[in-house]
Amino acid sequence: MSTPTSPSSIPNSTPSDDVNELLVTGKERRGFKWLEPLILLAPGGLWLALLLVVPALVIFELSLVPNIRPGDVVNPTGLANYTLIFQPIYLQVLGRSLFFALGTTIVTLLLGFPVAYWLGQMAPKQWRNLLVLGFVLPLWTSSLLRSYAWITILRPTGVLNSFLTSLHLPTVELLNQSTAVFIGMAYSYLPYMVLILYASVEKLDQRLLEASADLGANPIQTFWKVTVPQTMPGIAAGSLLVFINTLGDFVDPELLGGASSMTVSRLIYNQFLGATQNWGFGSSLSMILIFAVSVAIALLIKYGGDATPQR
Structure with missing residues (x-):
């Protein structure tokens, strides 16, 4: 037979004590909460530090050493390598690189937007995934193989000139010219542009397109005032x-452009692995390229982070 519990045996606990205990526990959890993101970011952060940050710092240190070659003592002395970039011949190389980059971007945008619009709005829904897969298939092959394929097409005795000869038309000299570089780059990066634009075009608000047509806007006005603003994040990102x-x-400038299409990447290669062997100047060019790419990535994060249209 159980005996009744005496009041003195009941633990002395009040609601205020329970609240204090919860507050202390919450403070302890908040005190360690800052460790949670660090634990999650540690593997990727360590990987980036070892393979990105540390090599970039080494390149920056080498860029401060003029005329350094393999085996020389690293003794940073100043910005002499950066002043070499302002020589006309190197400014011409930088300008050509920007020209190729901007030109290819414009060409892929002009070619890719109609394709992305057709895939996202006009193609049958049951076939869209298959069509997108077919458009991405060239990316499954090496960029080197794609460039050699264009060499086979564009060389003087290649497929294109053989076809023109069969039609009794004059042949064209495209290989080792800037035109060949544009063709190769546009072909290589067009799928990237189409995929990003497709993600935006597919989510176009049809109600706005219908409202534009009901209000009397023609297709061109609808495109510029409705379609483009909705897909602007995708356009910026692509x-x-x-x-x-x-x-x-x-790869493309080296194989398709020839000596007349020297770019920054080829110039950097020559400074490290070519006959010049000037690692300091090559490192300064690398830092300029890293800075330009970093600015472009910052713009991508700011203006192209949300590829979905706002409704």
Whole structure:
């Protein structure tokens, strides 16, 4: 038979004590909460630090050493390597690189937007995924193989000139010209532009398009005042992505452009692995390229982060 519990045996606990205990526990949890994101970011942060930040610092240190070659003592002395960039011949190389990057961005945007619009708005829904997959198939092959394929097409005895000869038309000299570089770059980066634009075009608000037509706007007015504003995040993201990649592209200018299409990436290669062997100047060019790409990435994050249209 159980005996009744005496009041003195009941733990002396009040509501205020429970509240104090909860507050202390909450403070302890908040005290360690700042560790949670650090634990999650530690693996990726360590990887980026070892393979991105540390090499960039090494390159920056080398850029401060004039005329350094493999095996020389690293003794940073100043910005002499950066002043070399302002020589006319190197400014011409920088301008050509920007010209290729901007030109390829414009070409891929003009070619990619109609394709993305057709895929997102006009193609049958049951076929869209298959059509997008078919458009992305060229990316499954190496960029080197794609460039060699264009060499086979554009060379003087290639497929294009053989076709023109069969039609009794004059042949064209495209290989080792800027035109060949544009063709190769546009072909390589057009799928990236189409995929990003497709993500925006597919989510176009049909109610706004219908309202524009009901209010008497013609297709051109609807395109500029309704379609373009809704897809502007995708346009910004695709353009900046293509610009970033083409600015540092090495394969297409090297294989398709020849000596007349020297770009920053090829010039950097020559400074490190070519006959020049001037690692200091090559490092300064690398830092300029890293800075330009960083600015483009910052713009991409600011203006192209949300590729979905606002409704």
